[in-house]
Amino acid sequence: MTGGHPGLRAARGALGSAIFWVGLLFAASLFLLPTLRPLFEWAFPGVEPAVYNRTTFLALWLSHAGLVLVSSLVSALVGIGFALFVTRGAGREFRAAVDSVAGIGQTFPPTTVLAVAVPIVGFGVTPTLIALMLYGLLPIVENAIAGFESVSASVLEAGAGMGLSPLQLFWRVELPLAAPLILTGIRTSVIVNIGTATIGSTVGAVTLGTPIISGLVGEKMPYVIQGTIVVGLFAILTDLVFDRLDQALRSRRNG
């Protein structure tokens, strides 16, 4: 590795962790793919240039991550909101309806959503965001409902009986107890969307799928490989970060 060495002392504690190594690989893939150009030229003679260079991988990743972040945030807010609504009071009647609506969002392949959305909202970022939001909604809704339903009725009755106000009961008891499952839903949604966002490039969104699509269209295999490496490492790294978050959340509950 020719990149700058991180401070060895600071790194010593991290050396054993998968997050550190995957993070390092991921950073390398963002910045150092062009230095592997001789390798790609050797493996795929005739492709010119051998490394995708219309945009930097950093710029592609920033745009890709932005799409995932925005769509996941919206999915999380809407999804948790739905779950809240159908797990209490008059909203319980709508439980089945919300379940199936969120389910429908996932039954449509994302390409279908794109195909339907483009004529309505045009090319670019918007149809991609719509597809990602719909696609990411189901795991969040289902897990958040499961999370809220996992809080036992007796705990809530005891809390109310001791004089916690409904808001105190929610913030201090119900949400912390549901949090690990809610996080699981968000994690699934984000990871799926990191992969799905690549398809957004077919309708003009700039993502890590851009070199992949361009490589497929122009029969330039190295671009497909390069885009896949970066997006794959990004997904693995994100999953590891969620894993760390999950552990932190559970140890705060149990330790």
Add this chain to the structure above:
Amino acid sequence: MIEIERVVKSYGDRKVVDQVSLTVESGAFCVLLGTSGCGKSTLLKMVNRLIPATEGTIRVGGEDIRGIPAEQLRRRIGYAIQSIGLFPHWNIEDNIATVPRLLKWPEARIRDRVTELLDLFHLDPELYRRKRPSQLSGGQQQRIGVARALAAEPELLLMDEPFGALDPITRDVLQTELARIHKATGTTILFVTHDIDEALRLADRIAIMDSGRLVQHTTPIDLLEHPANDFVRDFIGRSEISLKLLSVRTVAERLRPAERGDGEPIAATAPLREALALMIARGTGRLPVSDAAGHPVGAVLLEDLIQ
């Protein structure tokens, strides 16, 4: 003190609680007794407004509960339920401290109170304070449940079949502890159960309910000696009324001070049922009786038990 006046709870046309009037004096241990679905739990939950009464008035400490904001009322009233409902993500100390924290007690006072309560239930404070509810046995969890209900020194304690889910041995131990704690704190207790033996053991007043109505409200002995109707007789268990009476009467009530007996003496405070069991076990009709200090004070005779 709780004053319940002509309270009704109806769902549509169905009256779950029907015109119940009941007064629980300060410091009393009142047991609401009845079959499942008789309305006893509903009546209990109307006292802390978890269920709003349809008609009638309930006063706690002389104040109409409708005039007190629900959360404030509940913080003044301890509440313990069969399913316990400890907060699984909080340790034992935080669980017990729930109401004192809501009442914004200083942390030092809360800490002392938690120590005091754990001691009261014979749980080593330093060992248990930091544990999670899941690390405790069912009996220990319910001790914490009751400790949590008592934490803010409530004027009144509501208990909804608190020992119903425990094994017989643990239930027995917790009943003894609750009786002791009631004596020590003088807290007024309203306690729901369907278990006649539990009621006889703990109550100084029993209120027995049937189909939403209060059938009889009296002392345990009076309930056994003068059941108000066939429902009460059936509930107590017709054939066993005499045995149950022996379990609420003490040896002291049948003591013959002039007599003496042989063998290990029985305490004057023991229930007569225990004396009968001992007589059967030893094949004798006469037991020596001793006072708290162990001095002989007389004898108890089989003929006095079956009179």
